[in-house]
Amino acid sequence: MPNEAFLREFLAAMPDPALLVGRDERLVGANPAAEALLGAGIAGRHQAFVLRHPEILTAIAEAWAGRRSEARHVIPRASHEVIHRMTAAKVGDFVLCTFQDLTDRERMDQMRRDFVANVSHELRTPLTSVLGFIETLRGPAREDAAARDRFLAIMQTEAERMVRLVRDLLNLSRVETKERQRPTDRHDVTLLIRSAAHSLRPQAETARVKLDLQGFDQPIEIAVDPDQITQVATNLIENAIKYGGADKVVTARLAVEEGPRRPLLRFAVTDQGEGIESHHLPRLAERFYRVDSHRSREKGGTGLGLAIVKHIAHRHGGKLVIESEIGRGSTFTLLLPMG
Incomplete structure (x- = not known):
């Protein structure tokens, strides 16, 4: 059987957190990964003081009985829980405990569940409304022309929302799907964004918003997906028009600036709206996250626009930066590397 010294060397070579428990229920050894997870200097301490979870202590007891067993090990953190699957197995006169990190996997599973629930909710609301109006039009409002026109208009609005x-x-x-595929073809970003802004001028005029373009006088060619850059410009400018307020100015600026390693393309859209409280800013690009759900739906928002912008920025090796001040408006900036 392997001796204690060999097992300690074996522990040190393991990339995942791992520790050995002796028959006296004290930790014989722990590798650096286990000390980073559970605390430095844990070797020699009693298992109950290091592994406080009853489920884990039970798994170790089962391992002494010759049964390989597993348990969840959860450590609360300020932003999220750190979750591991602990596997206990008897190795000679010791029990070997290894920890597999499941944090990212479980967070992704939770994100998928939340995404399905959000989509279901977003679709169920307009569908319920449309079905209710159909039932009314086939019944009490069958011969009421005024009610029919009003209900059909609402049904069209809800159907457009679902679309x-x-x-x-x-x-x-x-x-x-394409996020890991960097674009290779070069296109004039100035022309793409200016065209997107031009297509939104009628919407700006209807909302009594002045659209001011700055820095669009020179062509700037970089490797981009033209459809996606057009979508970014459309989403950011359209949002600014919707939430910037009537009789205000929406400014779109395009510039090239020096970055820490290479020149950066900066496309910034600034509105003069109410501004956004700081605690909302880190979550604005999450799917279906809204500062004001009712107002967003009234404006035709789906809660996905900024999430799409963020993923497009990542595909191009850039990032989305959001700045806002209550009472002074907001600025949404796309930063892309020129190389």
Whole structure:
């Protein structure tokens, strides 16, 4: 059988957290990964003081009986829980405990569950409304022309909302599919963004918003996906028009600046709206996250626009930066490397 010295060397070579428990229920050894997880200097301490979870202590007891067993090990953190699957197995006169990190996997599973629940909720609300109006039109309002026109207008609004949601879901799926494929063809970003802004001028005029373009006088060619850059410009400018407030100015600026390692393309859209409280800013690019759900739905928002922008930025090796101040408006900036 391997001796204690060999087992300690074996522990040190393991990349995952691992420790040995002796028959006196004290930790014989722990590798650096285990000390990083459970604390430095844990060797020699009693298992109950280091591994406080009853489920884990039970798994170790079962391992002494010759049964390989598993248990969940959860450590609360400020932002999230750190979750490991602990496996205990008897090795000679010791029990070997190894810890497999499941944190990212479980967070992804939770994100998928939340995503399905959000999509279901977003679709169920307009569908319920449309079905209710159909039932009314086939019954009490069958002969009421005024009610029929009013209900049909609402049904059209709800149907258009579902179309926008499905469109954005498809766009998000396409962006995520290509996120690891960096674009290689070079295009004039100035022309792409200016064209997107021009197509939104009628919407700006209807909302009584002045659209001011700055820095669009010179062509700037870099490797981008033209459809996605157009989508970024459309999403950011359209949001600024919707939430910037009537009789205000929305400014879109395009510039090249020096970055820490290479020149950066900076595309910034600034509105003069109410601003966004600071605690919302880190979550604005999450799927379906809204500062004001009712207002967003009234404006035709799906809660996916900024998530799409963020993924497009990542695909191009860049990032989305959001800044806002209550009472002074917000700035949404796309930063892309020029190389």
